[in-house]
Amino acid sequence: MKxxxxxxxxxxxxxxxxxxxxxxxxxxxxxxxxxxxxxxxFTIGKDGHTPYHSHPYxxxxxxxxxxxxxxxxxxxxxxxxxxxxxxxxxDEMHQYVNKSNEPLVVICAVPKEKE
Amino acid sequence: MKxxxxxxxxxxxxxxxxxxxxxxxxxxxxxxxxxxxxxxxFTIGKDGHTPYHSHPYxxxxxxxxxxxxxxxxxxxxxxxxxxxxxxxxxDEMHQYVNKSNEPLVVICAVPKEKE
Numbered sequence: 001m002k003x004x005x006x007x008x009x010x011x012x013x014x015x016x017x018x019x020x021x022x023x024x025x026x027x028x029x030x031x032x033x034x035x036x037x038x039x040x041x042f043t044i045g046k047d048g049h050t051p052y053h054s055h056p057y058x059x060x061x062x063x064x065x066x067x068x069x070x071x072x073x074x075x076x077x078x079x080x081x082x083x084x085x086x087x088x089x090x091d092e093m094h095q096y097v098n099k100s101n102e103p104l105v106v107i108c109a110v111p112k113e114k115e
Numbered sequence: 116m117k118x119x120x121x122x123x124x125x126x127x128x129x130x131x132x133x134x135x136x137x138x139x140x141x142x143x144x145x146x147x148x149x150x151x152x153x154x155x156x157f158t159i160g161k162d163g164h165t166p167y168h169s170h171p172y173x174x175x176x177x178x179x180x181x182x183x184x185x186x187x188x189x190x191x192x193x194x195x196x197x198x199x200x201x202x203x204x205x206d207e208m209h210q211y212v213n214k215s216n217e218p219l220v221v222i223c224a225v226p227k228e229k230e
Binding site: 007 | 116117118119121142147148150151152154177193198200201203204205207209226
């Protein structure tokens with residue numbers, strides 16, 4: 001059993017193409033012996049976003065706090081905020097975009113091999 | 116892709132031995148085509164609790180809101196509140212107990228076969 005507060009989980013800044021103002025934490029992952037899935041948390045700062053991309057595995061998301069959107073295509077985005085869940089299936093294009101002055105904080109659960 | 120607000124997800128009351136004031140929702144699950152894992156949400160009302168039990172699969176939890184404890188054994192419980200994560204491994208005894216007058220709302224991610 002592991003019990004941890006988000007504030008006590010180490011943070012790492014993500015620097016890659018298509019990313020802006022993105023910090024990652026792994027409150028539950030393979031290091032903890034989680035057999036199948038990992039819970040990552042992404043904090044997307046003001047004006048920040050994840051890459052607009054797809055990948056061959058799904059993720060399950062929960063919006064801990066903030067306001068933003070999920071970009072699905074060049075002409076479609078869906079508004080999200082605190083209390084929303086999303087399921088992004090394998091090979092679906094997606095991007096999380098912060099749309100407020102406060103951080104957009106998102107749980108992103110993935111197969112542990114992809115954490 | 117599925118995007119849903121927790122308030123829009125159907126609720127069902129759980130009545131089983133060892134349970135008190137417990138409501139379940141499945142914002143992301145096998146019905147949505149989630150390939151491996153499901154996100155369930157349990158709302159534990161005032162004086163409520165989940166069963167004190169174990170099972171042969173893990174779950175990954177996030178405390179959306181409230182204050183309570185995880186009972187690990189007859190003489191050990193760990194305080195939890197909004198913003199905590201927990202990993203309950205297969206066969207570990209555990210019980211979520213509400214310790215405040217407000218609901219204790221918990222994401223509980225499990226293999227989809229166990230949703």
